[in-house]
Amino acid sequence: MMVAKMNNPICGKNIVLGVTGSISCYKAADLASKLTQQGAVVDVVLTKGATNFISPLTFTSLTGRDVYVDMFDPSSKQAISHVSLAHAADVIIVYPATAHTIAKIAHGFADDILTTTILASRANVLVAPAMDGFMFENPATQENIQKLRDRGIFILGPSEGRLASGFVGMGRLVEVPYVVDSLEGILGINGDLDGKNIVVSAGGTQEPIDPVRVITNRSSGKMGFAIARAARNRGAKVTLVTAPNALPSISGIDMRNVSTVEEMREQVLYACENADVLVMAAAVSDYRPKNVSDQKIKKDVTVKQNELSIELVQNEDFIKDVPETVLKVGFAAESENLLDNAQKKLIEKGFSLIAANDITSTESGFNVDNNKIIILDQSGDTEDVPLMSKYDVGNRILDRVVKLLDVQ
Numbered sequence: 001m002m003v004a005k006m007n008n009p010i011c012g013k014n015i016v017l018g019v020t021g022s023i024s025c026y027k028a029a030d031l032a033s034k035l036t037q038q039g040a041v042v043d044v045v046l047t048k049g050a051t052n053f054i055s056p057l058t059f060t061s062l063t064g065r066d067v068y069v070d071m072f073d074p075s076s077k078q079a080i081s082h083v084s085l086a087h088a089a090d091v092i093i094v095y096p097a098t099a100h101t102i103a104k105i106a107h108g109f110a111d112d113i114l115t116t117t118i119l120a121s122r123a124n125v126l127v128a129p130a131m132d133g134f135m136f137e138n139p140a141t142q143e144n145i146q147k148l149r150d151r152g153i154f155i156l157g158p159s160e161g162r163l164a165s166g167f168v169g170m171g172r173l174v175e176v177p178y179v180v181d182s183l184e185g186i187l188g189i190n191g192d193l194d195g196k197n198i199v200v201s202a203g204g205t206q207e208p209i210d211p212v213r214v215i216t217n218r219s220s221g222k223m224g225f226a227i228a229r230a231a232r233n234r235g236a237k238v239t240l241v242t243a244p245n246a247l248p249s250i251s252g253i254d255m256r257n258v259s260t261v262e263e264m265r266e267q268v269l270y271a272c273e274n275a276d277v278l279v280m281a282a283a284v285s286d287y288r289p290k291n292v293s294d295q296k297i298k299k300d301v302t303v304k305q306n307e308l309s310i311e312l313v314q315n316e317d318f319i320k321d322v323p324e325t326v327l328k329v330g331f332a333a334e335s336e337n338l339l340d341n342a343q344k345k346l347i348e349k350g351f352s353l354i355a356a357n358d359i360t361s362t363e364s365g366f367n368v369d370n371n372k373i374i375i376l377d378q379s380g381d382t383e384d385v386p387l388m389s390k391y392d393v394g395n396r397i398l399d400r401v402v403k404l405l406d407v408q
């Protein structure tokens with residue numbers, strides 16, 4: 001079933017998927033399927049080597065399209081398919097890429113339909129190497145990969161792990177979700193936030209009590225991560241300053257891991273020196289323990305009459321230190337008086353926009369994939385954003401950001 005997703009840069013794009021003769025070819029079937037499900041037109045090109053590992057029929061069945069193997073196939077409907085594929089492609093991805101095909105691309109060979117298509121195309125090219133560890137480490141392969149990098153070809157991986165030989169090393173093909181994530185970013189390069197620097201904060205800060213315990217909150221970081229991904233997919237250069245979380249990292253963005261409010265303050269202010277926009281999606285702790293114990297606090301020593309008091313001091317609000325030139329977007333996670341509290345925060349902190357987030361709802365808010373917000377602006381207007389994925393909510397906020405940046 002084809003799912004045309006809102007704000008998905010992959011949807012509607014012409015993607016040439018080159019598959020070469022590696023044992024990991026089977027993963028390309030999953031990639032072809034995922035891209036097709038997301039609404040891409042996927043033209044698969046197999047090297048002759050690849051046909052030893054996987055059949056063209058697999059890809060025809062998954063994509064619903066012809067699969068190309070032979071450059072000189074007289075039965076091909078397209079007389080000059082290598083050129084037509086090359087010109088129609090929005091992006092070309094070689095997944096998996098053997099050492100042999102990488103060498104051919106590096107030296108400009110055009111002796112099969114894949115390498116000829118790459119040579120004849122102006123589209124961005126992504127190459128995901130997969131091979132034995134020694135093949136990967138070989139200076140010939142390293143030089144070839146460097147040549148591709150120098151030419152602006154995106155190299156994905158390889159990763160370290162168990163290889164087909166049974167050895168553990170570098171050479172493992174990167175997984176499909178990583179490729180899809182990278183493709184989204186690359187296809188969004190010329191989006192409406194192209195040339196803009198956006199800083200996003202995410203997650204719940206942690207304030208230490210002792211070496212073991214922290215004061216934190218229930219923020220998962222999902223909203224901030226979704227905004228960062230959405231901004232990258234619209235062409236922005238994104239810095240994501242994130243408190244500890246369990247989320248997969250996002251390719252193509254500058255990720256800074258922090259823990260305490262003070263660390264977040266430092267990184268956000270540093271990134272904001274060159275930023276156009278700051279989106280504060282992090283749940284920043286208002287208080288921290290006044291004294292942090294060097295040693296783990298023991299029950300028997302510290303607890304008197306079954307009680308333990310921890311004195312807290314207020315954390316400084318660093319929003320006021322963000323340069324005035326930066327357009328600021330905030331979040332108000334509230335359990336009562338949603339609009340009044342959000343409006344107050346908008347004015348007090350000088351946000352251009354604020355997303356009011358009712359955290360009492362179980363279907364939106366903390367640690368779920370969907371959200372429902374109300375966007376308030378400086379003129380007092382409100383916009384209801386109904387329940388949708390956090391990624392789509394992020395895009396609704398960014399739609400407003402784009403409009404404000406246009407006016408500035």
Ligand SMILES: Cc1cc2nc3c(=O)[nH]c(=O)nc-3n(C[C@H](O)[C@H](O)[C@H](O)COP(=O)(O)O)c2cc1C
Pocket residue numbers: 019020021022023024047048049050097098099100101130131132135
């Ligand atoms: C079982 C088997 C697995 C192979 N796996 C890989 C691989 O993962 N990476 C690689 O670079 N070559 C691998 N090779 C070698 C390539 O298939 C060979 O170099 C071939 O010429 C590649 O041609 P192509 O790049 O045109 O597909 C493998 C060969 C065999 C027999």
